[in-house]
Amino acid sequence: MRSSKISEILFLFLKGLAMGSADIIPGVSGGTIALITGIYERFVFALESINIHFLYYFVLGFKDKTNFKKAKDSFFSIDFLFLIPLVLGIVCAFLTLANIIGFLLETIPTQTFAFFFGLIFASAFYVYYTHKKLFTRSSLLFIGLGILIGFLIVGLESIQLSHSLGMIFASGIISFCAMILPGLSGAFILLVLGQYEFLLSVLRDLTHFEFGMILFVFAYGFGGIIGLLGFSKVLSFLFSKYKSATIAFITGLMIGALRKPGMEIVTHPDDLLFTLISLCLGILLVTFFSVYELKKNHE
Template sequence: MKSKKFSECLLLFFKGLAMGSADIIPGVSGGTIALITGIYERFVFALESINLHFLYYFLLGFKDKTNFKKAKKSFLSINFAFLIPLALGILGAFLTLANVIGFLLETVPTPTFSFFFGLIFASAFYVYYTHKELFTFSSLVFIGLGILVGYLIVGLESIQLSHSPIMIFASGIISFCAMILPGLSGAFILLVLGQYEFLLNVLRDLTHFEFGMIFFVFVYGLGGIIGLLGFSRVLSFLFSKYKPATVAFITGLMIGALRKPGMQIITHPDNMLLTIASLICGIFIVTLFSMFEWKKKQRIRVE
């Protein structure tokens, strides 16, 4: 039993690692990775389980000790078993893979974007295939809306804003909201807001144990946490009440977001053999994950 729990935690850690790696790249979403690894809805509802009621009850406990029990109950209702290994994986990717991703984007940008083009394209097909029963004629409206929103957002031009704590905080809120939406890239939003290069350099400094700019990491992280907690509640509501429309919109969003990696491939057709191989590799990985998830569901049904 313990070994099973450990293997589940380890798997979640690696999924978090993959999500964090994707979130570093402009035009790619960690939400897409969560989707193809079969944890997206669970991820959204786990985020929604985070509440600060336990702090409220804890403070009230000094007046009435019965509130300490309420604080404990509220605290334990948070899905830590899922969130902690996933968060460690995402954080691990930010701290250890920032240099690797930066190197790939600088040396082989087109094959790198080609890999994620294949990943996103196959993911959109995967969502449709696994939710076919939810798609109706009316779903086309939400797919079209998702395509339009995704296409327009990834086509935004970068603006130059200051790197003040307030702007970094606001960028954290906006980019983290984008990170949990499949198709929308938190890194790309940072690029649009003129904060991407600055924050990537801060992360690179941390990997070299230079902590002079660590304050900005805390400010960005605080904004991100607030954005995540707020937006996850919106998403969980939409999945609970309007799942067909939400899934259709997300599918369209991923298709529209293909504009970013697609334009990189078209405008910089370098090393075509490696680019095509990367594209196939991206599609293959999604296919592999989808087969794994299908076998897992079949095994659960048998049990």
Template sequence: MNFNLYEAFLIFIRGVLMGSADIVPGVSGGTIALITGIYERLIYSISKINFKFIKPLVKLDLKGFWNELLDEIDFAFFIPLVLGIGIAMLTLAKVITYCMDVHTALTFSFFLGLIIASAYVLLKKIHKLGIKHIIFTVIGLVLAYIFVSLNPIAANHSLPVLFISGMIAICAMILPGISGSFLLLLLGQYEYMLTALHELHFTEIIVFIVGALIGILGFSKLLNYLLKNYEEFTMAFLIGVMLGTLKIPVVNIASNVAFTIPALLPCIIVAVIAFMIIIIMETQFNYIE
């Protein structure tokens, strides 16, 4: 395992940004991973985990276990990334909740700018836009619009439900354009899990994380295949998903401010700032192989 302190710090910062995004309904941590140049490594590293290191452990072959473990799991990548995501979620959950409750229109204007900029970044990854790309974009847009128009499910908060919610939400969290937090909102678990993070309910948090780990290990293999074999069509579909999810911030802005230039101007300014932040991030962050 090669460990570079400077690279670990850069991965940690990306983790903080991903964790911050994953808290927000409508914004995807996967989008941040893509913009900051670690998405392909993230998906590949997760899909590479096959638990082959368990076999030598059962045979009490500790050297073989250690070698297999280092070969399968990219610790130099995962440790700083997970640390950054965890710190962001624990420290920013209250801040995000406060902003959404007290400064709703401005907060969702910021999200609006983030999503539009993220779609633009994905569009740049398609070298030559054709009719097939447009079809996949339209399909993604329609499906996402229907998805965000669904009503939240009135679900209980038992440990099995939290486990399954973790499995489902994590798949969205690593997809650019699909918000795992919004999926939790639809499953009726978003506010409950935010409270669990606030108050450090470790049982609920651990069960949710275990479900997420199982979900992400399976889903990452499919995603890794799609990115390797159909990258541009996958990106086109995700652009449509992002455009479809724009309904969330638009509805929240429209319901909290009057439709006049003086009232909308602060929202427009905030959205433009968010857009520029993503564009600057995309140009300044180097890809980590």
């Protein structure tokens, strides 16, 4: 029993590592990774379970001791066993893999984007296959809407904004909202806002134990937390009330988002065989996770 608990925590950490790695790449979403590894809905509801009510009740508890129990109940209603290893994996990816991802994007960009093209394409098919019983004729409308919005967003041109703490904070809110939505890339949103290269350099400084820009990390992280907690409540509401339409929209969003890696492949054609192998590896990775999750759900 204990070993199975440890392995579950380890797998969650590895899934977080994969999510964080994907979030570093413009055009790829950590939400997509959460979807294909079978943790997306739990991830959304776990984020939604985070609230500050326990702080409110804790303060009131100094006047009325019964509020201490409310504070305790509110605190332990948060899904920590799920969130802690997952978030640790995401943070570790940000801190340790930023240089590796940057190296891949600089040396073999076509093959890197081909891998993620295959991954996103297969993910969209997986979502459709596992939720097709939910889809109705009206679902086609939401799929089409998702395709259109995804296609338009990833086609946005970059704008140059200042690197002030306030702008980095706002960028954190917006990009983290995108990170948890399959099909939308938080890294790409940062690229559009003109903050991607700046924040990537800040991350690289941290990996070399240079802390001169640490305030920007706190500003981005704090904005990201606000974005995550706020948007997760919207998503949990949509999954609870309009699950069919939400899944259909997400499927369309992933298809539309293929424009970004697709354009990178077409714009920089290089070593066709290696590119095709990379694309197939992306598809195979999703297939592996899909089969694993489907088998686990039928046990």
